[in-house]
Amino acid sequence: MADETMEEGGNPTGVVKKFMYVNRRAPYGTVYPLEGLEVVLIGAAFEQDVSMAFVDDGVYQLKKGQDTAETGMKNFSPAYRALEMYDVEKLYAEKESLEARGLTQDDLLVSVEVLSTAELTELMEQQDVILNY
Amino acid sequence: MLLHTVNKSPFEKGSLDTCLRLAKQGSTILLIEDAVYAAMQGTVIESKISEAMKRYSVYALQSDLKARGLDEDRLLNGIKVVDYGGFVDLVAEHDTVQSWF
Amino acid sequence: MALEINGKVIETDEEGYIQNLNDWSPEVAEKMAGEDGCELSDNHWEVINFLRNYYQEYQIAPAVRVLTKAIGKKLGPEKGNSKYLYELFPYGPAKQACKYAGLPKPTGCV
Numbered sequence: 091m092a093d094e095t096m097e098e099g100g101n102p103t104g105v106v107k108k109f110m111y112v113n114r115r116a117p118y119g120t121v122y123p124l125e126g127l128e129v130v131l132i133g134a135a136f137e138q139d140v141s142m143a144f145v146d147d148g149v150y151q152l153k154k155g156q157d158t159a160e161t162g163m164k165n166f167s168p169a170y171r172a173l174e175m176y177d178v179e180k181l182y183a184e185k186e187s188l189e190a191r192g193l194t195q196d197d198l199l200v201s202v203e204v205l206s207t208a209e210l211t212e213l214m215e216q217q218d219v220i221l222n223y
Numbered sequence: 224m225l226l227h228t229v230n231k232s233p234f235e236k237g238s239l240d241t242c243l244r245l246a247k248q249g250s251t252i253l254l255i256e257d258a259v260y261a262a263m264q265g266t267v268i269e270s271k272i273s274e275a276m277k278r279y280s281v282y283a284l285q286s287d288l289k290a291r292g293l294d295e296d297r298l299l300n301g302i303k304v305v306d307y308g309g310f311v312d313l314v315a316e317h318d319t320v321q322s323w324f
Numbered sequence: 325m326a327l328e329i330n331g332k333v334i335e336t337d338e339e340g341y342i343q344n345l346n347d348w349s350p351e352v353a354e355k356m357a358g359e360d361g362c363e364l365s366d367n368h369w370e371v372i373n374f375l376r377n378y379y380q381e382y383q384i385a386p387a388v389r390v391l392t393k394a395i396g397k398k399l400g401p402e403k404g405n406s407k408y409l410y411e412l413f414p415y416g417p418a419k420q421a422c423k424y425a426g427l428p429k430p431t432g433c434v
Contacts, residue, residue, distance in 0.1 A: 128431050131387065134387075135387055145241060146237060168383045169382055172384055176390055186244070214247075220321045222321070
């Protein structure tokens with residue numbers, strides 16, 4: 091039972107910092123996206139102000155219709171739809187990254203706020219902690 | 224202002240390009256590990272880096288230059304070289320570090 | 325480690341979670357519970373089935389906080405609270421129930 095206390099997390103100090111996770115890699119070519127997602131899910135237990143930004147190939151993580159059955163890899167894309175239940179509600183995608191890949195909001199499996207490069211720059215400047223995956 | 228660190232070769236990965244796209248004007252960028260190749264004169268990205276130095280202060284980590292046989296006199300004009308102590312100072316001067324890898 | 329169900333051997337990891345999620349059947353849950361000295365009631369099954377559906381939809385085993393909230397939404401506040409869930413699953417609702425449900429250990433659970 092002791093372990094599960096850990097799992098429940100909470101925020102005994104009451105200090106809330108702004109954490110941004112910047113996702114820049116396509117989902118299956120490297121382990122970073124999955125590891126990054128797990129860090130977000132674990133970190134969510136500690137009641138911080140969490141956001142996720144999808145930049146460069148990171149926008150491919152949110153592409154609808156992923157089906158890994160024939161590759162033998164786990165399709166973890168449905169987990170992005172669970173983020174809301176983990177109180178991770180601020181998802182951003184960079185407009186330039188989407189456009190460069192011919193993607194629009196309609197191609198994505200969760201709704202995100204699409205930001206210009208300049209808007210994302212400003213948002214990053216406001217963070218206490220930025221983690222890249 | 225953020226301190227941006229980049230550690231990938233600009234010839235293999237887009238980390239430096241993304242950093243240059245998203246870093247706020249006036250920010251500090253520290254090149255470490257394979258990213259120090261970006262600091263050399265005579266590369267195909269020389270003009271891009273020179274342009275970037277108008278918007279940012281760009282540093283390169285001395286030990287990583289040395290490790291790769293890169294002489295400081297062949298660095299682009301305006302690149303500042305720091306040792307580990309200088310790296311620590313840069314981190315201490317900034318509230319947040321954005322590590323592009 | 326392994327479980328034997330109707331003559332079929334099912335691989336588990338060192339903490340008893342099954343390795344291949346497709347190996348699961350209700351008998352797996354019964355057997356695991358039996359080894360923990362626990363008899364599965366309808367209330368246990370309600371949580372186990374909830375977890376299986378959750379995993380089907382999101383491909384993750386929920387953290388206990390998320391599980392509690394989600395159960396509350398679906399089955400009402402008298403079930404969506406830690407006291408109720410810990411009474412059913414004294415080793416920890418996420419951990420023990422996920423194991424019986426044939427899910428991986430919840431992310432972030434040490």
